[in-house]
Amino acid sequence: MSRFLKRLMLAMGLALSCLCVQGNTEGRPIRFAMTPAFLHDQHALLADWRVYLETRMKRPVEFIQRDRYRDTMDLLQQQKVEFAWICDYPYVMLKKEVRLMAVAVNEGKPTYRSYLIVPARDMQTRSVMDLKGGIFAFADPYSNTGYLVPRFEIKRAGADPATFFKRTFFTWSHRKVIDAVAAGLVQGGNVDSYVWDVLNKVRPDVTAKTRVAWKSADYGFPPVVASRGVSDADFALMQSMLMKMKDDAEGRALLARLRLDSFIAGSPALYDGVAEMMRQFGEI
């Protein structure tokens, strides 16, 4: 009889402990917003990353995808997400409202560049100035590499970015700028170097229809930021999570799929170049 009681108690104890673990993992989900700053359509990768984070943080994680940078910025400002991976241009704009949490390291450096891409058959173009009066695609009005950089280059050359091109439009993603250039819809477009490089590995047939005509200086890589409402504990937890990814096999596999080396804490000084350009346009 005593043996049966012992077993019963053991079973109850186990059940209780399970409940406790369950209770721990519950709580507010961590909401993480994504922007088309990286290859936006890797849904499987995001799902795996979510599982990775949930398992380690014992907290539900929710990735929120928005096509337009402005939407992600709104989510941050309205504190509808805890964290967001945004472009450096919005980061500088929202500098007072968000905290820099991590910066991805891409090919050894926490930086990326803007590529001016043109259709592959265009062998002449060397800079955006060669495309005067042409048709040009921008990624997003809040994109550094896809909007701010080409306009800055035009302005620096003494032209008016508003009338420089015959026609411009936004595709709302770097990937689609590449598609527009590849299809011959536009004569040129500026894209995130990281997106083009990754696509060059994943879909070389698409990038083969484009040519990188010009490369900008290095800018700080799109940062992962925390909304100002995030507690220090959550901030530290998520930061360490991202930074420790390179230390385990699963994390490394995810990083490899993201074509990134690692995450580092980063410094706001990385984004001084962007801030300088914005100052030129009187946006700061």
Next chain:
Amino acid sequence: MRLFDLSLRFKLPLWGGGLIIATALALSASYAAQSWENLNRDLLQNAEEIGRTTAHALFPVMLHDDVWDAFEVVSLPFTAHPGTPMTESLIVLDSAKRVYVSSRPQDHPLLSPLAALGPDFAALGLELPTAADAAIFVRDSPDGQRIHVALPIASDGVRLGTLIVSYNKSLLWERFSLILSRSLWISLLVLAVLLPITAYWGRRMMLPMRLVTERISRIGSGELEDLDPALYPYGDEVGQLFKAYEAVLAKLREKAVFEREMVKSERMAAVGRLTASIAHEINNPLGGMLNAISTLKRHGSPDPVTTKTVSLLERGLSQIRETVAALLVEAKVKSRPLSASDLEDVRILVAPAAHKQGTQLAWAVELNDRVALPSTLVRQVLINLLLNAITAAGHGGRVALRAIASRDRFDLVIGNTGEPMLPEQLGRLFEPFTSFSESGNGLGLWICYQIVTQLGGTISAESSPEWTRFTVLIPLDPVNDTPAAPTLPD
């Protein structure tokens, strides 16, 4: 050789092939016409469908001036079904008839005027209706390369631009020629299947006809060859030809048999006449000679040598007389009518011969009344035939007699189980001095023949491995009880 002299064996497949080709061509032509119509209709339907959905989707996009979205919308029909669409391009024009966006941006650069895209488009630009509520406009100029379907991109009376669905006619032709070549291949396939069948059918049809032709051409030379009816067991014209040929053949055979009989009986008659006249010529001096010998024996007193010689002469002359008497069959002799007892007498007469040889005699006689035939002659025929049969049957053989007298005919059949007779023997059986055995003078059957013929009947013989049969048929005159007058000349 002219085409129409060719054998039907070739003409039938040629004709069949011609018919098949003509049918295939006619069907293909109508199918092609139908296909062309369908393709055109499908094309316009397809254009309208694509046009309507796309134009509807384009309105808000153009309203927000979102070129990229517009590009994705017009590219959708091509990315959704790559390779298949007959649509060459979808072009969106703004209100100034400049290219707003096109599914082929390299050929139709953004903002280029419609007229700059080529003469087709320039002509289209002149005709394009611009009203907000304009209906679908289709332009298919016979000299142009393209078919254009234009739809307004409009909502609530506001027209933002025009959607042009453009088809290249060469694509249409490509489709059409694909259909044509497919139907051509099918026709060839059908031909490949049907031609051998027609050829086989022609051969099958011609083989019996050829056989009949060959046989008919050989009839002239006297060969009467049978056709195997299994060769063509059908009731159509060829089958009827077969039957007709068989009928002709039967008639010809009958005629040949008849002719042989005629020749035979004529020969027999000639032999009979010759024999009778010779016999008469011999008989007259013979009687005188025999009388002289008789007178000499009775009244003379010859010496022994003369007596011996006279006896010798007398015996020789008597033998001549007997022979001549046998040749001179006399049917004129008056005799009482035949009755059943005559047959019973004959049976008793031949029984010893049969018994001696161990031959079985089977006797079947149906004679109820007296038969109006001279009994002496019938008995002679009966004895001759029976003795012959017994001899032929041999030891342990069987001989059967059947005699039936009906109202108008007397039938007599005598059969034996002896060695069958050869056809050449059967042919000369009733000629005089034709003997097939060592004994006998070869006159027995001749006599029978003479008697039966003189009585107006027939005698025939047939022989098979089992039985050899002699059949005598003598007609009876029911009115006149006396036998028919003999026909043998005196």
